[in-house]
Amino acid sequence: MEKRGVCQFLLDHATRAPISFHMPGHKGEAIYRGNGYGRFLDQMMDCDITEIPGADNLFQTEGIIKETMERYAKLYEAKESYLLINGSSAGLIAAILTCAPAGGEIIMARNCHKSIFNGVSLAGAEPVYAYPQLIADYGISGEITADEITRCLSEHPGSSAVILPSPNYYGVCSDIKAIAQLVHDAGKILIVDQAHGAHLKFFDSYIEGRTKAAENLGADIVIDSVHKTLASYTQSAIVNLCSDKVDKYEFEDKLQLIESTSPSYLLMASLDINADLLERKGKDLIWQWEENLQYFYRRAAEIEGLRVMDHPLLDHTKINLDMSACGIDGLHLEELLMKQGIFVELVTGNIVMCMTGIGNKRYDFDRLLSALREIASNRQITINSAPAKQPLTQKKLAQKPLPRQKERIKLKEAAGRVCASSIIPYPPGIPIICPGEIIDQEILNYVRELREKGEKVIGIDDQDRVVVGKERV
Numbered sequence: 001m002e003k004r005g006v007c008q009f010l011l012d013h014a015t016r017a018p019i020s021f022h023m024p025g026h027k028g029e030a031i032y033r034g035n036g037y038g039r040f041l042d043q044m045m046d047c048d049i050t051e052i053p054g055a056d057n058l059f060q061t062e063g064i065i066k067e068t069m070e071r072y073a074k075l076y077e078a079k080e081s082y083l084l085i086n087g088s089s090a091g092l093i094a095a096i097l098t099c100a101p102a103g104g105e106i107i108m109a110r111n112c113h114k115s116i117f118n119g120v121s122l123a124g125a126e127p128v129y130a131y132p133q134l135i136a137d138y139g140i141s142g143e144i145t146a147d148e149i150t151r152c153l154s155e156h157p158g159s160s161a162v163i164l165p166s167p168n169y170y171g172v173c174s175d176i177k178a179i180a181q182l183v184h185d186a187g188k189i190l191i192v193d194q195a196h197g198a199h200l201k202f203f204d205s206y207i208e209g210r211t212k213a214a215e216n217l218g219a220d221i222v223i224d225s226v227h228k229t230l231a232s233y234t235q236s237a238i239v240n241l242c243s244d245k246v247d248k249y250e251f252e253d254k255l256q257l258i259e260s261t262s263p264s265y266l267l268m269a270s271l272d273i274n275a276d277l278l279e280r281k282g283k284d285l286i287w288q289w290e291e292n293l294q295y296f297y298r299r300a301a302e303i304e305g306l307r308v309m310d311h312p313l314l315d316h317t318k319i320n321l322d323m324s325a326c327g328i329d330g331l332h333l334e335e336l337l338m339k340q341g342i343f344v345e346l347v348t349g350n351i352v353m354c355m356t357g358i359g360n361k362r363y364d365f366d367r368l369l370s371a372l373r374e375i376a377s378n379r380q381i382t383i384n385s386a387p388a389k390q391p392l393t394q395k396k397l398a399q400k401p402l403p404r405q406k407e408r409i410k411l412k413e414a415a416g417r418v419c420a421s422s423i424i425p426y427p428p429g430i431p432i433i434c435p436g437e438i439i440d441q442e443i444l445n446y447v448r449e450l451r452e453k454g455e456k457v458i459g460i461d462d463q464d465r466v467v468v469g470k471e472r473v
């Protein structure tokens with residue numbers, strides 16, 4: 001195969017003028033150039049500096065970085081906001097290290113992102129799993145209900161905190177208001193992984209009837225991947241502390257433990273630019289986005305053979321498409337869209353998730369609509385579509401204490417052994433099996449199927465081995 005390297009790949013990709021329905025949310029340079037930041041793009045190399053005098057310090061903020069943090073605190077009405085240059089992953093890990101003492105229990109959604117599993121493991125805490133609902137019709141994880149949190153809290157009264165994603169990768173939110181009430185009544189801390197919902201605060205502010213942002217609903221710590229849906233660069237994110245329940249000095253201490261000591265000024269500048277865009281043009285940008293979404297959903301409903309997911313708790317900026325009625329599964333649909341220059345975020349079973357962002361233009365939605373129309377018109381609609389597969393993150397597996405002694409064995413021989421290192425389909429980055437869970441044949445079959453389809457599965461080495469506990473169950 002011809003060797004290209006990262007740089008050449010990116011240049012080749014950009015030359016195709018692709019339509020992006022994946023992260024990041026800025027979708028290219030237009031949103032910067034069109035809003036007064038062309039000079040920043042032109043001088044990007046010169047702006048890539050370090051902590052020279054006057055440039056402040058991310059871990060002892062007194063000047064320009066503090067100003068940007070204060071802008072975010074104001075935008076999100078938070079007590080404190082912190083800039084992250086290692087993604088939401090860093091904020092999530094720092095939040096867990098702050099709230100979950102070693103050996104103590106933390107209640108976490110079983111469909112959490114792998115960074116949360118990593119945080120719990122680094123903290124030396126014991127995970128207690130809250131299981132999400134299943135959206136059976138589409139075969140994907142849904143909300144974490146308040147009842148499920150009640151169950152976990154009553155079975156594990158000694159736990160210190162609750163952490164869950166809202167929205168999840170498919171855009172399904174949980175009832176954060178009800179959950180916050182329960183968590184606070186039990187004297188614990190609620191951490192919301194809002195990596196996929198940095199924009200929600202602004203939809204809540206500008207569009208009547210929207211109340212989905214965890215910052216507005218009583219969460220104590222909220223982590224937002226600004227890069228995923230808003231206008232900053234990949235890997236830039238923020239943490240909002242929204243109550244006095246968390247010791248901010250303790251949190252700051254944990255954050256500096258895990259973030260790079262050479263924070264990128266380009267990432268921080270892009271967070272600053274994003275804050276400026278939201279302050280100056282937030283209402284217009286959010287309304288354009290909303291109108292484009294309404295335009296898309298109305299027209300997509302007319303395409304025979306296409307199902308677009310609707311759900312009362314859905315953040316509709318995530319568009320979940322299903323063309324199984326035309327006999328097209330998710331991977332095939334992704335391929336057909338790619339042939340038309342459209343790149344999506346995620347495929348699960350029959351679902352293709354298109355992740356819209358603040359930078360998407362009407363033209364992008366039109367291109368997606370015409371591609372879908374063409375795909376549908378080339379296919380016969382079949383009565384019995386392929387049934388959606390239940391994601392295995394739903395599966396309640398038997399659990400054992402985390403293995404102390406570990407070994408690597410062939411994946412195909414791992415049934416019945418205790419998992420010692422997560423196996424993670426990526427995306428969505430949610431472990432299919434976590435340390436302490438007992439691997440079974442169904443898991444092995446599922447992983448084999450994913451790999452046969454060419455999907456990425458992390459946690460299996462180049463000799464097809466996985467890490468398990470040495471001791472047999």
Ligand SMILES: Cc1ncc(COP(=O)(O)O)c(C=O)c1O
Pocket residue numbers: 086087088089090112113115165168169193195196225235237428429
């Ligand atoms: C649900 C969820 N939480 C957290 C993260 C981590 O966010 P980041 O990429 O900003 O580190 C991701 C990444 O995709 C995610 O999907």
